[in-house]
Structure formats: C-alpha cells, structure tokens
Amino acid sequence: MSAFFRWLLRPLWRFWIEPIRAEPVAGFRILAGLVILWSVTASLGPRMLVDLGPDGLTPATAEGEEYHPDPTKSGSVDRWLHKSGKFCILRGFIGIPLFDIWLPRAWLGDFVPWVEAGGYWWLFGIYVASLVCVVLGLFTRISTFVAFLLTISFQARLSWVLNGGDAVMRDALFYMLLMPAGATWSIDAWLRGKKTGPTMIEAWSVRLAMIQICCIYFFTGLIKLGGTFAHLGAYFTALWFGGDTGPAITALLNEDWINGQAVYWVLNDNALNRVPYYWLPIPMKVCRLLSWGTILFEVGFPLFMLLRSVRTWTLVVGVFFHLGIWFHTEVGFFSPIMMAWYPLFLSGESLAWLVTRRKKPAPVMEANDESDRPPLEQVPAQTGIAIGERPG
Amino acid sequence: MDTPETTPPEDPWWRLMRRLRIVVITVFVCWHLFFLLFRNVFDLWETELVENGLKKIAWWYHPIAVVPWAETPAPDATDEEIEEARNAKVEIHAHWIFRKFDNITYRYGHFFGLEQGWSMFTPPLARSAPFIVADLVMTDDSTARVPSPNLPDVEQRAGVTSGYIRLGGWRQRKLEDQLVNENPETVGGKSDPQLFPAYVRWCIRRWKEKNTDDPREVKQVNLVRLRIYFPEPKPNVDLMSFLKEEYPIGSFTPHGVIIKP
Numbered sequence: 001m002s003a004f005f006r007w008l009l010r011p012l013w014r015f016w017i018e019p020i021r022a023e024p025v026a027g028f029r030i031l032a033g034l035v036i037l038w039s040v041t042a043s044l045g046p047r048m049l050v051d052l053g054p055d056g057l058t059p060a061t062a063e064g065e066e067y068h069p070d071p072t073k074s075g076s077v078d079r080w081l082h083k084s085g086k087f088c089i090l091r092g093f094i095g096i097p098l099f100d101i102w103l104p105r106a107w108l109g110d111f112v113p114w115v116e117a118g119g120y121w122w123l124f125g126i127y128v129a130s131l132v133c134v135v136l137g138l139f140t141r142i143s144t145f146v147a148f149l150l151t152i153s154f155q156a157r158l159s160w161v162l163n164g165g166d167a168v169m170r171d172a173l174f175y176m177l178l179m180p181a182g183a184t185w186s187i188d189a190w191l192r193g194k195k196t197g198p199t200m201i202e203a204w205s206v207r208l209a210m211i212q213i214c215c216i217y218f219f220t221g222l223i224k225l226g227g228t229f230a231h232l233g234a235y236f237t238a239l240w241f242g243g244d245t246g247p248a249i250t251a252l253l254n255e256d257w258i259n260g261q262a263v264y265w266v267l268n269d270n271a272l273n274r275v276p277y278y279w280l281p282i283p284m285k286v287c288r289l290l291s292w293g294t295i296l297f298e299v300g301f302p303l304f305m306l307l308r309s310v311r312t313w314t315l316v317v318g319v320f321f322h323l324g325i326w327f328h329t330e331v332g333f334f335s336p337i338m339m340a341w342y343p344l345f346l347s348g349e350s351l352a353w354l355v356t357r358r359k360k361p362a363p364v365m366e367a368n369d370e371s372d373r374p375p376l377e378q379v380p381a382q383t384g385i386a387i388g389e390r391p392g
Numbered sequence: 393m394d395t396p397e398t399t400p401p402e403d404p405w406w407r408l409m410r411r412l413r414i415v416v417i418t419v420f421v422c423w424h425l426f427f428l429l430f431r432n433v434f435d436l437w438e439t440e441l442v443e444n445g446l447k448k449i450a451w452w453y454h455p456i457a458v459v460p461w462a463e464t465p466a467p468d469a470t471d472e473e474i475e476e477a478r479n480a481k482v483e484i485h486a487h488w489i490f491r492k493f494d495n496i497t498y499r500y501g502h503f504f505g506l507e508q509g510w511s512m513f514t515p516p517l518a519r520s521a522p523f524i525v526a527d528l529v530m531t532d533d534s535t536a537r538v539p540s541p542n543l544p545d546v547e548q549r550a551g552v553t554s555g556y557i558r559l560g561g562w563r564q565r566k567l568e569d570q571l572v573n574e575n576p577e578t579v580g581g582k583s584d585p586q587l588f589p590a591y592v593r594w595c596i597r598r599w600k601e602k603n604t605d606d607p608r609e610v611k612q613v614n615l616v617r618l619r620i621y622f623p624e625p626k627p628n629v630d631l632m633s634f635l636k637e638e639y640p641i642g643s644f645t646p647h648g649v650i651i652k653p
Contacts (some may be wrong), residue, residue: 016421047563050594057567057594061638062586063648085499097505152505160570161563164512170505204421211428216510219432226515256515261625266513266623270544271521271565274558277622278631287625332562386616 005387011244016207023355026137026185028209031108031340032172033135036151039169039333040128044154051158052120058160058312067112069105088156089149090123096335099184120157123150134176145182165334171212178205185355194317196231197349206344213341214302225258231255240389251266257295260288275357290324297321305345314343427497428508434494435509447487455483520621522572524641526595529612536603538595539618540568546634553631565586567591571641572617580641588615589648596646602630612651615641 049247051058061067061075071082071094081088087095092108111174115123127150133143151173155166184199236250256262264287268277282290284307304314319339326335343351434441446452461482465474482488501507526538542565544556570584571591579588592613601609621635642649 043560043563053594055590055597057590059586059590063589065586066395076586085502086505087503115409129445132514146507155505160584161569163562163566164510167507174504174506182590204417208421211425215428215508217430219436219508220510220512223436223511223514256517262513262515262517264625265517265519265622269518269521270546270620270622271518271523271542274544276544276555276632279555281631330558330560330562 016204018203020200020203020206021352022183022201023179023185023348023351024343024346025179025183025201027343027346027351028136028172028187028341029140029176029179029181030135031343032169032176033131033147034173035302035333035336035340036147036169037131037135038336039165043332044126044158045124047161048120048124051161052116052260053118058158060157067109067116069108069112070368073381077157079324080159086156087152089153090120090157094309120154124154126150127154134181137188140182140186140188141177144173144176148177155190159369163332163334165332165337168216168334168337168341172340175209175212179209180205182327198352205324209341210305210344213338213344214305216338217298217301220297221301222294224262224298226255226257227352228252228255228258257291260291262286263287263290263294267328269329274328274330294321311345315345317341396570421481427500427506430493430497431501431508432510435441435507438513442490446490452486455485458482459483459484479499520619520623523618523620524568524572524591524616525638526592526599526618527614527616528599528610529614530608531611532608534608536599536608538599540564542568543618544630571615574641576640576642580650580652588642588644588650592646592648610646613644613646615644617641 016297046260050056058079059075065075066077069092070103071078071091077088078091078094080086081091085095087093088113089096092112093099093103101229124285126146127218130143131148133139135149151170155162155170180201183201189199192358231248231252235252238245238248253259256265261284263282264284267273267280267282267287269348270276301318303315304310319342322339325331458481461480463477463480465477469477502632523541523543525543528536528538530536542561544558545554546556567587568591572588592615595613596610600606617638617639619639621637623629623631623633643653645651
C-alpha cells in the first residue's frame with residue numbers, strides 16, 4: 001500500500017519539491033522586467049501626461065467632489081477601490097491593511113492632493129528605478145516588492161486605460177515576488193561571489209507561475225468555444241432521442257471559432273488592426289486554419305507543457321502565435337509579456353546554453369537519478385525563501 | 393577502534409521553523425491553486441454554472457446547520473439592535489458556503505492584482521467597431537468635427553488607395569470604450585461621471601490646438617458614436633466599402649456639464 005502511495009505521490013513530489021536550476025527564473029525576471037519597463041516608459045508614462053494632472057482625462061473625483069481620507073466619502077475612484085478591495089498608494093494607501101487605519105488622516109489629506117497635483121512623477125521615478133533594479137537583479141527582493149506595489153497602484157489609478165497585458169504584468173511581478181528571482185544572472189548573485197556549479201532553487205513558486213500561464217491559455221481557449229458544448233449536447237440529445245439534429249448543427253456552424261471565421265473578423269476589426277484588411281487580404285482558408293490552430297494551441301497548452309517531447313515546439317509555435325498577434329493587432333504589450341513567461345518552461349541547462357553558448361553540462365539532476373542528490377534540506381540555504389547551491 | 397562520524401543533531405528550534413515553513417508554503421500553494429480554479433471557472437461561467445445550474449438543485453439551499461454568526465451593528469444602532477446583531481444566527485447551506493468562497497477569492501484576487509477570468513476575442517466576434525466623435529457647435533451655429541485619434545482612415549478615395557498604420561493608441565481606445573456605448577438616456581448615470589466632462593474639455597483643447605487662429609467659441613459639444621461595419625466574408629465583396637452609422641451619445645456644455653434632452 002505504501003509503495004502504491006509512493007508511486008502516486010512521487011511525480012507530485014518531484015514537480016513541487018525537487019530543486020530546479022535558477023536560470024529559468026532569471027530569464028523570466030529579465031524578460032518580464034524589460035517588458036514592464038518598456039511598457040511603463042513608452043506607454044504608461046506618456047499616458048500620464050494626458051490622463052493625470054489638473055485637467056487630465058481620468059480625474060479621481062467628479063466636479064463638486066472633494067478628496068476625503070474616508071474612501072466612502074471621497075470620489076468615485078476611492079469608493080471603487082474601497083469596494084473592490086484594491087489598494088492604491090496614489091490614493092492614500094486605501095485598502096492596505098492597517099496603513100489606512102494607522103496613518104493620520106491629516107497626513108493623508110495633504111499627501112493625496114500632493115500626488116494628484118504632480119507628485120505622481122516622483123512615484124513614477126521610483127517605479128522606473130525599481131524596474132531597472134529588477135532587470136539587473138539588484139536588491140531583487142526589495143525592488144520586486146516596490147515594483148509590485150507601484151504597478152498595482154498606478155494601474156488602479158488608471159484602471160480605464162488598461163488591457164489584459166497589464167493584468168499579466170501584475171501577475172508576473174506577484175509570482176516573481178514568490179521566487180528567488182535574483183539567485184543567478186543578477187548583480188545580487190555576482191555580489192555574493194562566484195560559486196561553482198549551477199544554482200538550485202525550490203520549485204514550488206515556479207510551478208505556481210507555470211500553472212498561472214497555463215490557466216490563461218486554457219480558459220481563454222475554452223471561452224472561445226462559447227456555446228459549442230451546449231450545441232454538441234443538443235446534437236447528441238437529438239441524435240439519441242431521434243429528434244431533428246439540424247438546428248444544433250446550424251448553431252454549431254454559426255460559432256465563429258468553429259466555422260473558422262474568427263480570425264477573419266479579428267483581422268477586419270479596424271479598431272484593433274495595425275493595417276486595414278484590404279492591404280493584406282488573408283484568404284479565408286488560411287483564416288480557418290489560424291482559427292482552429294489558435295483553439296488547439298490555447299486549449300492544448302497545459303497538456304503540451306506536460307509532454308516533454310512537444311514542449312519546446314509548442315513554445316516555438318507560441319512565439320510565432322504572439323508575434324502574429326503583435327504584428328497585426330494593436331493590443332499593447334500583451335504579446336511580449338506573454339512570451340516573457342516562456343523561459344519558465346525551459347530547462348536551466350538549455351537556457352544556460354542559449355545564453356553562454358558553452359557546451360551543455362551533463363544533466364545535474366536526472367529525473368530518476370537520485371543516488372547522488374542531496375535532499376533539499378541539506379542544500380545550504382543562502383538567502384530569502386530558498387536559494388541553494390548544489391555542491392560543485 | 394574508529395567510531396563512525398555522526399552529524400551533530402539539528403537545533404530543535406531550527407527544525408521547528410523549517411517544518412513550520414513547509415506547512416505555510418503547502419497551505420499557501422493549496423489555497424492559491426484553489427483560487428486559480430475557482431475564480432477562472434466562476435468568473436467565466438457563473439451564470440451558466442450557478443444561476444442556471446447549481447441554484448436549481450434541490451439541496452443547494454438546504455440548510456446543513458444553523459450557527460451563531462454575529463453581525464456588525466450599524467453605527468447608529470440602538471442597544472436592542474446591537475444585542476440582536478450579537479445574537480444573530482445564520483443558516484449554513486451550499487449557496488452560503490459558495491458565496492463566502494466567492495467573496496474571499498474575489499478579495500484576494502483584487503488585493504494582489506491577480507484578477508482571473510481570462511478571455512480574448514470571445515464569440516461572437518465583433519462585426520463592427522464603434523468610435524467616438526465630438527461635434528463642436530460654435531456660437532455662430534457653425535460646427536467642427538473632432539474625431540477620436542483612433543478613428544482610422546478607411547475611406548476609398550478616387551484613384552487612391554487609402555489606409556493607415558496603427559502604432560499605439562490602444563490605451564486611448566480602452567478609455568473611449570468606457571464612453572462610446574452610452575446614449576442620451578444613460579450618459580449621466582455611469583459610475584464614473586467625471587470621465588465625460590474631462591473628455592469633452594479634452595476635445596475642445598485638441599480643436600483649439602489645431603485651430604489657433606480660429607476666433608470661434610464653442611457653445612455645445614455633441615458626442616456621437618460612429619459605428620463602422622466590416623465587410624462580410626463573401627466572394628467578390630468590396631473590401632474597401634464600409635457601412636457607417638451614427639448614434640448620439642450625449643450633449644454637453646463646453647465645461648462638460650450634461651445637457652438633458
């Protein structure tokens with residue numbers, strides 16, 4: 001019985017507990033940090049010139065409303081923040097447990113008008129500096145925390161001008177906060193001194209981030225199928241009971257992603273597309289293939305990531321998929337930030353080889369070779385949650 | 393005789409902390425996985441699963457237990473009401489438990505900026521795109537049109553293939569999406585009433601920046617929704633021909649105050 005449980009739990013144990021190399025996390029930190037930095041300096045910062053300030057496009061209070069330290073008596077932004085449980089440093093630490101009680105109301109009464117009158121540029125400067133530190137891996141844990149706080153705060157203040165890419169950026173910083181992101185390829189690691197052999201880290205935070213990105217793809221794909229399952233149910237019910245299957249088939253073929261017209265409509269959407277469809281009229285047959293391929297890629301992503309044989313190829317397809325979206329539709333930084341998560345699915349050896357072009361080292365931890373592996377607890381912890389160094 | 397080397401026993405305090413850490417991480421990982429599953433499923437299919445499914449099951453509202461559940465009394469509550477709130481009881485049933493998890497996962501997701509419910513290009517795909525346009529009415533009753541910066545040049549002019557290359561502008565589009573689907577009856581009732589006045593003043597500023605020598609003064613701004621329909625995927629369809637429709641959104645003074653119809 002215990003052997004059965006060991007057999008059952010062994011893959012789970014390996015997935016969640018087994019130490020992994022730190023390069024994928026470092027790759028994720030650098031790429032996601034660069035994309036967020038790019039988004040903040042090239043998109044959010046310039047928007048602040050238009051949106052914030054005395055006559056900005058997104059005022060926090062309506063005409064006749066005044067800022068009040070009690071969010072329930074303040075403007076619509078503060079009421080929304082309070083109601084939804086979001087926090088925003090720019091609006092006086094609303095929603096941050098204890099802070100909004102401890103900080104003196106009079107102090108907040110001065111702070112928020114100062115921020116709204118232009119003090120947000122000081123916070124923006126700190127935000128950019130923290131992101132530069134994240135990319136470089138300098139004071140990684142603290143700089144990630146500051147970047148996370150300010151990402152949430154700026155996005156909560158400018159919630160009307162966000163898209164899915166901004167949400168993925170918030171997610172990236174949250175998971176980065178859980179990871180020992182500065183374990184390698186960072187100034188922090190360089191300052192700690194050169195060590196022999198690859199740096200090993202605990203896997204659980206990386207696994208959570210991988211599951212998050214799988215959720216994004218899987219549920220985005222599933223919702224695209226819309227009423228498909230209901231139509232299929234109606235079809236089989238009619239078939240079983242000898243009813244008319246015609247209406248179910250008609251309804252099924254009217255689904256955009258099933259009949260393959262979805263990509264055609266996306267390419268024609270002149271609120272989104274970078275160039276008009278008539279400049280690049282992609283034939284309907286290609287549109288159909290792209291539509292069905294999108295569904296297969298998105299719904300199948302979690303499964304493909306589990307299968308080692310197709311994992312890398314799926315990621316290559318994903319890169320082309322996102323480049324295609326990026327080159328044809330103006331959806332901001334959604335595509336680059338999604339691709340920034342991909343290093344998490346690669347092995348540390350492959351990433352190290354990609355970066356240094358040195359000969360691939362012998363596998364440090366083969367899945368079934370536990371004879372020379374120290375248990376995690378014997379790997380000396382260095383900093384933070386668990387940054388271990390595998391003995392050379 | 394050599395004695396075998398033994399590792400020194402681990403400090404009990406250190407061992408306790410290590411085990412505590414493992415417990416905390418395990419609990420957190422389990423909670424977060426539950427959060428991801430719960431929020432993704434119910435954010436996308438709450439109506440289908442709860443309203444049309446679970447609520448119709450007989451035991452969904454069947455009480456499992458009645459337990460004391462003290463409520464927070466209102467600030468101006470009388471002694472009797474405070475006592476009543478303290479002694480309040482609640483019927484526990486599946487729907488009550490569901491709502492508790494719904495609330496907790498919602499709060500957790502919003503606080504850490506981890507909102508789920510991922511969707512993109514959900515069906516049915518758009519067959520048309522709305523754009524916001526401001527018609528400025530001047531004091532001499534002449535008009536000037538200030539289109540959204542996102543409105544593309546889709547017109548086919550004689551002998552010239554028109555077109556556009558869009559770089560950026562998506563944040564402006566997201567903002568205008570909040571405004572463009574209103575109509576004169578609903579325009580004043582939105583939860584963010586400050587957006588329309590700010591947008592109207594911005595349109596006037598843009599017009600003045602482009603027409604610095606124009607002496608006319610704006611007396612009214614009419615916001616209009618311009619809807620452009622995409623060509624149907626049919627053989628021999630003219631891809632450069634677009635059906636357009638206009639609908640009023642609302643009328644405003646130059647300061648952005650809504651003029652009721």
